[in-house]
Amino acid sequence: MLTYQLEKKGRMPAYEFLYKSIREDILSGRLCADDKLPSKRALAQHLGISVTTVENAYQQLISEGCVVSRPRSGVFVAKLDRLEKNCPLQQKAENSTKDEKEPILLDLAQNMPDAESFPFSTWAHLTREVLSDVFGELFSPVPNQGLMSLRCAIADDLRERKGMSVSPHQIVVGAGAEYLYLLLAQLLGRDAVLAVEDPGYPKIKKIYEQLNVPCVSVLLDEQGVDTAYLKAVSALHISPSHHYPTGVVTPIGRRQELLKWARENKGIIIEDDYDSEFRFSGRPLPTLQSIDRCECVIYMNTFSQTISPSMRMGFMVLPPRLLKRYKEQLYFYSCTVPALEQQVLSRFLSEGFYERHIFRMKKKYRIKREEVLSFFKGCKFVKFIDDKGAGLHFLVGLRSKKSDGELQKKAESMGINLAFLSDFASLEKSRYEHILVVNYASLKPDSLKENAALLEELFSE
């Protein structure tokens, strides 16, 4: 029988609480099409409320088309096709987590930080602190480029951790990388032709193309993008520190070549510093932004990999020449990040919590990484491991002769979530077949061992 805790209704009328609870169960898929609801009398008795209350709730559900009343049979959850008209339910996946469909035993594809290790209590404490310290300010207008205190804190972090010399005036804060791409597409100008990396993160190209920026996919070599391919383009979007998903790190010589290309062709380089915070071997290279002498590099980064992608917070650093263009053309856009998040992140950065968090996570990820690497090294189905010593993922070559599509399908039916390198490629796809992208940050190493037999079965030749 449907059970809802009516004591949780607060100030809401009982019928409304009941109606909303049932509706949520229908929308979330907990109640399915054609499920019969209990009779009004039975439900009233079960929940200890009046029959009229249940009747009112059912009536509201009927009027919205969520349930249908069939004479002499009872009240049933509406069929999908009926519901679709007013409220398209077909996209269950959108709300329900995937495991409602098919329990996921092992997820190697999810590219998310290890949420459990985030210092929640510190973040909550800072949020409470901001609420009492500057609460009034949270409702005053935010400068369009973002709060000055946050931009100063970001500039300090860039200087301290990456040796970048950046003024807070060059920084524009925005609601995540995708929103920044939307701004960048406008900033590049109408005649821009943009080169993007291939393989690469597909949303980058997708968003620029949505905004009518013609994109040219450029094949990566082992150093990143070769300037020989940049003859017909005016801008370039790259991740030289640690490319996702190939892991390629662009060496200093190639970086100089890219800057030379930009200088000689008045090109713009967007340096997307995604996945650059965690490096486990070798020395970090200077960012393109910090060795740029011709104001052609736009640096961008987010806190998705270090804090959480659901925080929706990113920033870009514009060189003076492009800052001027931004001021003229795009400055009218209001800042998309609420003041509260900006205040909290600003304190999280300037009080040293961010640096300590990165330091702690680096240690944790190093251990996890070793565990996951050693697991794959022991697997018979592994042909090679391509690990560049950085980032929250590495590549695993497979001996399997089955196509990636076949493997993907079989994996799904077994409850295993996989990402293939070929999914990220649009050119010469076959070159990238039979290579797994293993995202280990949110992976539980035990789940690997527990499902080792399943993996062997899946990848058997």
Add this chain to the structure above:
Amino acid sequence: MLTYQLEKKGRMPAYEFLYKSIREDILSGRLCADDKLPSKRALAQHLGISVTTVENAYQQLISEGCVVSRPRSGVFVAKLDRLEKNCPLQQKAENSTKDEKEPILLDLAQNMPDAESFPFSTWAHLTREVLSDVFGELFSPVPNQGLMSLRCAIADDLRERKGMSVSPHQIVVGAGAEYLYLLLAQLLGRDAVLAVEDPGYPKIKKIYEQLNVPCVSVLLDEQGVDTAYLKAVSALHISPSHHYPTGVVTPIGRRQELLKWARENKGIIIEDDYDSEFRFSGRPLPTLQSIDRCECVIYMNTFSQTISPSMRMGFMVLPPRLLKRYKEQLYFYSCTVPALEQQVLSRFLSEGFYERHIFRMKKKYRIKREEVLSFFKGCKFVKFIDDKGAGLHFLVGLRSKKSDGELQKKAESMGINLAFLSDFASLEKSRYEHILVVNYASLKPDSLKENAALLEELFSE
């Protein structure tokens, strides 16, 4: 002498705290170019810290180019042109509030809700509640259309307060109206030609044009947009409930005509329900969305006028046909609003605080409105008052023969901030001259009386 509270430095080294404090004073304009900083010894004594600490702070400022050391004279704040190279300071206005430039005695232009009347403590309480109830969830991914609980709460609010029947599945949450315009520009498709109201809110046209959607400005008559002007367009962006800034309310007959136009031409109508919450006379008209039978109306609204523009939260309601298009083309965009704000707003709505807040604000605004109206009725410089009985602004016709530009300039020099109807018009601008847009929501009526003589002087013929 520069005074900073070093006890506030927290865990930061003293030199770093001092350096950051001085830098912030320079960036915010509190310290100006060529201002001399105190000698190291004097400042050290004044603040009770060591000379080395001050020296380290000054050194950091010098290395960043924020200050310059002149031999045998001292340390000075760097000149603008020097600073501009690395950190363009020219845009002081961006951070400093306007009153740093010229004290504002009276602001009739600021289109902001009355922040002081917002139930801060309730909002803070709900935020704390969310932090302890669902804190872990705040870092899990948010569905791309927004949290289901928030979308249900919005659907309920639309039903209860506006009689709209909307499924939460039709709702897309986004970081403010401007972000929604960016999505809409993409949703309209590549061949779209959009009609926008003239006069109108200039950012609407600007954002669509930024995204290469050709825009046709359509002159408003006393009922809003006339369908005779819609021959060559495929979509229409309007505010039929209460147009900003003319205040025009589109009557039901005209609404039917607009829907007929859409039906017969497969047109799309974007119903921007900005400034529709406060109505002081007459009955509210049904929204276009609720009388649309051909799936051609997209309804959108924000919480900027009712809660705060700095919350950056808006939503749109897509009819099934366009929801399908959204799912196919734009669903890949992540939701731009952080989970915390969504959770808090969801509770604010569903626990009845929002409705009560609107009710309370309506009473407050009614009183303020009457006060401001009666002030202007008593002014000799007023030719007519055009008040449609709704919204947070009304129009005041002026007897003055000076041009709006002249008046604006003179007003600025007197510390009065004005908005003219002609600023919002691109067609037949002269028709809209000598009309003030009086935004009264955040205005203190006393400040009007105190500055009555100034206004008489300003608008004297």
